Amino acid sequence: MGKSKGEMWQYFWQGAKANSSQYRATCLGCIRHHLGKVDLNDAETVDFDSDEAAFKNACIAAGSVLGEKNAMIAHILGGEKPCRYASNTATVTAKALRKRIQDTRKKGKRERDGSSGDDEGPGDISEPAPSKRRRAVDRVEKHQTKRKVFKGISIPFSDEEEKTIHTQFTRATISANLPFQWVEDPEIIKLFSMFRSCAGNVIPSSKVLAGRLLQEEERVGEEQKETLKNENVTLT
Numbered sequence: 368m369g370k371s372k373g374e375m376w377q378y379f380w381q382g383a384k385a386n387s388s389q390y391r392a393t394c395l396g397c398i399r400h401h402l403g404k405v406d407l408n409d410a411e412t413v414d415f416d417s418d419e420a421a422f423k424n425a426c427i428a429a430g431s432v433l434g435e436k437n438a439m440i441a442h443i444l445g446g447e448k449p450c451r452y453a454s455n456t457a458t459v460t461a462k463a464l465r466k467r468i469q470d471t472r473k474k475g476k477r478e479r480d481g482s483s484g485d486d487e488g489p490g491d492i493s494e495p496a497p498s499k500r501r502r503a504v505d506r507v508e509k510h511q512t513k514r515k516v517f518k519g520i521s522i523p524f525s526d527e528e529e530k531t532i533h534t535q536f537t538r539a540t541i542s543a544n545l546p547f548q549w550v551e552d553p554e555i556i557k558l559f560s561m562f563r564s565c566a567g568n569v570i571p572s573s574k575v576l577a578g579r580l581l582q583e584e585e586r587v588g589e590e591q592k593e594t595l596k597n598e599n600v601t602l603t
């Protein structure tokens with residue numbers, strides 16, 4: 368498998384398409400285990416697909432994750448429970464890659480904290496840095512370390528997950544009729560951090576929530592109304 372595909376794919380079998388751009392991924396270590404061929408290395412495990420039926424069954428028994436680097440790393444290293452069957456090189460690669468991702472995120476966070484930063488990365492200059500929220504998040508994180516408050520598992524969110532979470536923040540805000548500032552409340556941030564310790568990275572600022580995210584949600588609502596209207600026309 369080429370390097371361009373992402374280095375974690377050396378340790379995963381590519382399964383069915385999960386969506387327009389991603390595939391399901393099954394851990395080669397887990398496949399080996401279910402094949403009863405624990406002595407194979409990762410490359411040999413891939414070659415073992417010549418015994419189609421056995422390989423297929425092992426894949427089904429092993430289960431799959433989304434073929435996206437964060438999900439694949441999470442399978443190998445685990446939140447609390449790492450994969451017992453992954454090869455040593457898979458673990459080493461996953462650890463190195465996770466560190467690189469975390470370093471990039473930290474760097475991004477520092478840049479966002481600066482006065483000229485923005486929440487969504489370069490190219491989106493309409494929304495200034497959510498420095499108030501970021502400060503609240505940092506305060507909560509510091510406080511948690513100091514008081515040894517129970518902390519959620521530490522798995523970074525993918526960009527796709529962050530987008531879905533943002534949409535859900537908008538819907539939850541509208542549904543429960545919450546003020547937009549609720550996302551910056553330290554007790555709320557503390558609550559979410561109990562589920563995932565890096566939740567603070569994906570909680571939108573109240574400004575982004577009341578601005579871009581709300582607009583996007585309204586646009587989706589309009590489109591759905593439009594579709595329904597058209598369907599009614601064809602039905603009658």
Ligand SMILES: [Zn+2]
Pocket residue numbers: 394395396397442443450451452453
């Ligand atoms: Zn595994």
